Amino acid sequence: MLTSLHTRGVGPIAEMTLEFGPRLNVLTGDNGLGKTFVLDLIWWVLTGSWAGPIALPGNKSASLSYRTVEAAGRRSSGQASAVAVAPALDFGVYDDALHYDSKFDAGEQRWRWDSVRGRAPLGSVVYIGADRRASFVHGRNRFPSSFPESARPEGDAFRFVGRELWDGKSGPSSQFLCNGLIRDLAAWQRLRPDPDGPDPFEIFSAVLRVLSAPDTTPLELGKARRVFLDDSREIPTLVTPWEAEPVPITLAAAGVRRILELSYLLVWTWLERLEYEKITGQEPSRLLFVLVDEPEQHLHPRWQRAILPALEAVAKELDPHLQVQMFVTTHSPLVLASGETLVEPAKDRLFHFGVDAGAPELEELEWVKQGDAVGWLTSEVFGLDSGGSREAERAMRHAKMFMNGRLEQLPVELRSANAIDAELRRVLAPSDPFWVQWFVHDDEAPE
Secondary structure (H helix, E strand, O other): OEEEEEEEOOOOOOEEEEEOOOOEEEEEEOOOOOHHHHHHHHHHHHHOOOOOOOOOOOOOOEEEEEEEEOOOOOEEEEEEEEOOOOOOEOOOOOEOOEOOOEEEEOOOOEEEOOOOOOOOOOOEEEEEEOOEEEEEOOOOOOOHHHOOOOOOOOOOOEEOOOOHHHHOEEOOOOOEEEOOHHHHHHHHHHOOOOOOOOOHHHHHHHHHHHHOOOOOOOOEEEEEEEOOOOOOOEEEEEEOOOOOOOEEHHHOOHHHHHHHHHHHHHHHHHHHHHHHHHHHOOOOOOEEEEEEEOOOOOOOHHHHOOHHHHHHHHHHHHOOOOEEEEEEEOOOHHHHHHOOOOOOOOOEEEEEEEEEOOEEEEEEEOOOOOOOHHHHHOOOOOOOOOOOOHHHHHHHHHHHHHHOOOHHHOOHHHOOHHHHHHHHHHHOOOOOOHHHHHHHHHOOOOO
16 A cells, blocks of 8 residues: 655645555645646556656755555555756665665656666556546556666556547557457457456446446446447447436446446456456456546536445455555545545545645645535635635625624625625525524614
């Protein structure tokens, strides 16, 4: 497991330390403060490659360090640094008294793994976000530890761009590295499973059921069929509770397609790991790292309210012995509400990226039940005064100032009970609980 990450002079925050939980780690905060950047760093630590733009050192001294714990409990750590005079990454893995470093090549704009040897990946990794579709299959993908001392490219991983996750990804010799969601689902549905191995179609169907929207009929795959004249492939279909007939998955709604992508990437990564074990005879790692950037994208609030428990439950469908460590970013109060009954302080962490005195900062928060989405909106995670409109929030703030006799702080046009009352009626719903507070003070309010 990844236990901590420390950066200095890299990214939006001058210096930050994250002490991760072994199961669920949720990153919250405003846009542009570093949540996705942290996911990119975690991917790099776990795979030796970059899923997005490379993390470039700034003009000042910079460093990045981390600690890991393997499944057996053996600890290791790494450190990276860069200095303005000669940009370099001193990358260390302290395992059996060994230390390794990596240099940053300013001319080629990449980290070089020239002397990083002996470092092994912890497990398989899945990363999905707005513009990230990536998989690292433990065993199949290369890692810097397998590189000779001469300069080599970044560690290999599967980074899916454009339609590759759906249509397939080819290698340099035109061989298929991944058949893609469309071909694999159609094949899994047709083929008879190996009696001595897992049934890919059943595993995918089980994962899809877990990730389906709650309180309705789960999504399930229908019969694959040809859809377009100019595309000879059979396209899997999807049986949904809101469509009279099965819908081709390529025509499904955006939120449903994202759930299909997440389900497929998880199942495909794990099946590839099992294939590697079968071909090579090596024991697979039982560690899976799942990185999800804003799982709420395109999802209805009902779906958002169940997504964290669903992600946690997926591991049992893949392998009951699988250990999963998740890193999730979110802007959704409903996603956080979905974790209230799931969270265990010993296993899970909540981080908040904010701004203090004009500078970005990071703090770890306690998991505290907020009751509902409005409770989360008005908590320190989101920092709003209410869950309503900005106009309603401002009107209630003015009303409270009026009730406290702070008329001099109010706009001139709002220094009477009638004016405040009219503004409240304009912006608040008749059922808003603030009316009780206002009516109690209305007759006593100064004119």
